[in-house]
Amino acid sequence: MEHLRVLVVDDETDMAEFVQGALESLQHRAECAGGKDAFCRQYNDSFDVIMLDLFMPDGDGIELLRLLSDWESRAAVVFMSGKDRSILNAAQRVAKDHDLPVLGTLQKPFTVDELDTVMGRYADVIGKSAKVPAFKPSxxxxxxxxxxxxxxxxxxxxxxxxxxxxxxxxxxxxxxxxxxxxxxxxxxxxxxxxxxxxxxxxxxxxxxxxxxxxxxxxxxxxxxxxxxxxxxxxxxxxxxxxxxxxxxxxxxxxxxxxxxxxxxxxxxxxxxxxxxxxxxxxxxxxxxxxxxxxxxxxxxxxxxxxxxxxxxxxxxxxxxxxxxxxxxxxxxxxxxxxxxxxxxxxxxxxxxxxxxxxxxxxxxxxxxxxxxxxxxxxxxxxxxxxxxxxxx
Missing domain, CATH: 3.20.20.450 (EAL domain)
Incomplete structure (x- = not known):
């Protein structure tokens, strides 16, 4: 499996630390951001994957999707939530509307194996979404x-x-x-x-x-x-x-x-x-x-x-x-x-x-x-x- 650089955005410290540890056990490199402000400070183009909690006090995951779109991010997205799965499905549709590649969703609490399955989609998803430099006719x-x-x-x-x-x-x-x-x-x-x-x-x-x-x-x-x-x-x-x-x-x-x-x-x-x-x-x-x-x-x-x-x-x-x-x-x-x-x-x-x-x-x-x-x-x-x- 490809070793990926991941930014975990979750205001729940225990959950963020669990995800970070699980990712590192899978040979990925992970950093944690505790909310929107931390995300804005830490994000850069070197991240391969952004894992987003949809519910955070200072900014929800959908708001961060808009930022990723505005920044023309090339990172793949994984959604995490303990709420109804229909919200996770809706978030996927929003990401696709913003032309952002999505690896999948994880319903909290999830296991290391479930996380591994989602991360394993990276090569396929990014390969399909990679864009060849466009021909722009006059x-x-x-x-x-x-x-x-x-x-x-x-x-x-x-x-x-x-x-x-x-x-x-x-x-x-x-x-x-x-x-x-x-x-x-x-x-x-x-x-x-x-x-x-x-x-x-x-x-x-x-x-x-x-x-x-x-x-x-x-x-x-x-x-x-x-x-x-x-x-x-x-x-x-x-x-x-x-x-x-x-x-x-x-x-x-x-x-x-x-x-x-x-x-x-x-x-x-x-x-x-x-x-x-x-x-x-x-x-x-x-x-x-x-x-x-x-x-x-x-x-x-x-x-x-x-x-x-x-x-x-x-x-x-x-x-x-x-x-x-x-x-x-x-x-x-x-x-x-x-x-x-x-x-x-x-x-x-x-x-x-x-x-x-x-x-x-x-x-x-x-x-x-x-x-x-x-x-x-x-x-x-x-x-x-x-x-x-x-x-x-």
């Missing part, structure tokens, strides 16, 4: 790539949970960079949105998706494809007016094109975008909320949204098996969606157990590794079995 880079036709459309397949038949897909933009190879849209889309080029990229994606649907229609394979949009695409741009004649000219029905709107865009700005969303619905396009479950959208707000579909975020889908609260949230969301006539999609599905769980909950569609990895649109193959039609 607006000129993106303009040049558009002019040179370097962007291409990929499709992540979707399947029915009950039959596993491929019935549609989620489109993704990729940049075939001449020096860096294939670059994902998470790298260039934020820059494009900031400099006003996102509309051109989304128009390219939508046009490519509609043309691909047209090819499938002519082959007798009626599918649906989704296209993600950004805030600037929902304001000040006549998206509906662009999409409607495009679909008509290609022989594609509007309800074959799904407009994916991130939950984060809607949770505070629904009134700003409601007119564009409603017009898209009136013209027959399908509206979907993507990344649902990671924001602050309350379930009762779904009544106000003119949507046809909800995509449960991968964190919710993959958290169902381990976290009773996440599982309860997913079940309630599915129940509300069913009552409102909204279709559910599970994302990030990588194993049969999760796929079966979604089917049991009556989540209609799934996407993820077990269904299929994204492929270039030209290589996208469709299941031609009897169950290829999509429900309304």
């Amino acid at each position: 607006s000129q880079d993106i303009k040049h790539a558009l002019a040179e036709g370097q962007f291409t459309l990929f499709i992540r397949p979707q399947a029915r949970t009950g039959t596993n038949a491929i019935v549609g897909g989620e489109t993704l933009l990729r940049w075939k960079h001449p020096a860096r190879g294939m670059v994902g849209q998470e790298t260039f889309m934020p820059v494009a949105e900031e400099c006003g080029l996102s509309k051109e990229l989304i128009e390219f994606a939508a046009t490519s998706a509609v043309k691909h649907l047209s090819v499938l229609n002519r082959a007798g394979r009626r599918m649906r494809l989704s296209v993600g949009v950004t805030p600037k695409c929902l304001s000040g741009w006549k998206m509906a007016e662009m999409l409607e004649p495009l679909c008509r000219s290609e022989g594609v029905d509007p309800d074959q094109l799904i407009i994916d709107v991130p939950e984060a865009v809607l949770e505070n700005n629904l009134s700003k975008y409601i007119d564009m969303l409603t017009r898209l619905r009136i013209k027959g396009f399908i509206l979907s909320i993507s990344g649902f479950g990671t924001g602050r959208t309350a379930l009762h707000q779904l009544v106000r949204m003119p949507i046809n579909e909800i995509k449960l975020d991968r964190m919710v889908v993959n958290g169902m098996a381990k976290d009773p609260e996440v599982r309860a949230f997913a079940k309630v969301t599915v129940l509300v969606a069913r009552e409102l006539g909204i279709r559910m999609v599970g994302t990030g599905v990588n194993d049969q157990v999760t796929l079966d769980a979604l089917a049991a909950m009556q989540v209609e569609l799934a996407q993820g590794g077990i269904v299929g990895e994204p492929v270039e649109a030209a290589q996208y193959s469709i299941d031609t079995g009897s169950d290829v039609g999509m429900a309304g």
